[in-house]
Amino acid sequence: MNEVSYIDRPNRPLFFYAILYLAFLYIPVLFLPLFSFNDNIYIAFPLKGFTTQWYVAMFNDQPMWAALNNSLRVACVSSAIATLLGLFGAKAVTRYRIPGVKPIIFVIMLPMVVPLIIMGVALLILVTRLGFNLSLYTIAMAHVLISVPFAMATLMSRFEGFDPSMEEASSDLGAGPWSTFWRVTLPMVAPGIVASFLLCFTISFDEFIMAFFLGGTDPTLPIFIWGQLRFPFRLPGVLALGSLILIISFVLVFFALWLRRWGVEDTKSGI
């Protein structure tokens, strides 16, 4: 008899498959940092030499900083609003007996699967018909719409992970609904709120289609980068910027996923 269990036995084909899979996923992305340090305007092999000039150029690029500023503002506002809506929505669908709660959740989650291009066109028509000027505000509103499902999913799992009797115990001890919300609900879902905010932030930050359709004269960062692609000499600078954003995004998403799990074990009613 083999002492090693079936699960632990080395599996060569599976190992190679995993390597290929990871390579397929990440090698294209890794070209970004690679060429961002290449001393050549053209993105092509062979590599010419190491330089940090593209990073220097990027840091001196005023329009780029303006676009980054726009993106950060849109992302902050939209993720704050989406998280707030998600918080109330998640509490409602997990805590109260609502008739037809399943269809309601389905409708809330729908923007996740509706193609963004369809939603972009629809929102453009709506916004112009209503007579709004296209601006960062219209982008932010669109970003709220596409972020809410993610905020809901994150916060619903947080609410489901903590026992409703915590809130009942609070009201039993004399706390009114608002007091219970501030003293029990909010502290207990706080990690979920942070996770939701970070997730919505990354969604908004690299979103292109909505920003393209609904943007005015101020570009967000993705729109700005797309504009730069027309000028070959700008491309290495874009790569430098892209590499930085890549690193920051990874860090944020990992942090958000970590927060989503953090603390769930001890808030569950386990004895």
Add this chain to the structure above:
Amino acid sequence: MTNNDAFVSLVDVSKHFGSVVAVDHLSFTIDSGEFFSLLGPSGCGKTTVLRMLGGFESPTTGEIYIDGTPMSEVPPHHRPTNMVFQNYAIFPHLNVRANIAYGLRYDKIEKAEVARRVEEALEMVKLPGFGKRRSNELSGGQRQRVALARALIKRPKVLLLDEPLGALDKKLREEMQLELRALQESVGITFIFVTHDQEEALTLSTRIAVMARGKALQVASPKDLYNRPVSVEVADFIGQMNFVEAQVIDVRNGEAVLDTAGLGKITTAANSDFIHKDAAIIVAIRPEKLLLSADRQSENQAAVQGTLKTSAYLGDRNHFYVSVEGAERPLAVAATEAEVSGEKPFDHESTVWLSWADNALILLPRD
């Protein structure tokens, strides 16, 4: 139609969840200072009753009164009740001290007084020095004590307990039962206690409501419940019981003559209205009320002959199963070590005698 003496009363209370009837026209009253248990299998509606008392569910029909005040319009945070939840619901983001002091904020009590009362409460539940701990640093029994302290510090008129000992192991549970009873006697607060453990209910309660299908089958003291159950269902739920079918042959001068399937012809006191001539009834007798012997003890005492089928050794007592002619199932007989020590060991398939005192029989209506 509220009972004026009653401290807590349920008047024709029903609770429906959609098409499910959780509580079905329930009425009973609880006196001040009682340790009252709601006992029943899971799904019998006992927890729903407790949650309605706490204000977490509102009755579909009927009214609950606490200290004379109708409760239907009173939200949980304004009720004179506090609850110990089944899982204790200790706030994980607060330490023990903050958990216990949580509710005092709403009673407008000075800081120094809050600190004093928290220390007193920790003292009372035997957790002095635990104030700075968090819930994940506490054992199950300690959490239960914190939950108890957190509720009692509010000095409620009624304390509601939802199977608070269910999660504890047997030994700790028995210890906590005694402490809980002592605590209730010292604070004098009315306790309403939900449990599915009949032994626990018998140990703790001044009175018990046995529930099934959303109804109270019987509300009585533990002693009455054990010795005078009103139905086969209650008798079966509380302790172990032998049942034999019987036919009423005659009723005369308050005495009934019964033809039983297994215990022979019996003459016994008849004081219930379901006992009349030709009625089919059930005769019940506790295993410990049956006396096992090798020979017939006395001609005067009611007795029946049977065959010993199996026996089970339970440490402090033995259980014997004796099949008698006419009875559907073998009768269970419980005997302590002392009771059987004088006898020579009973062999399986040996012929034995079962005897009983006349007042050991319980007559029950057929369901």
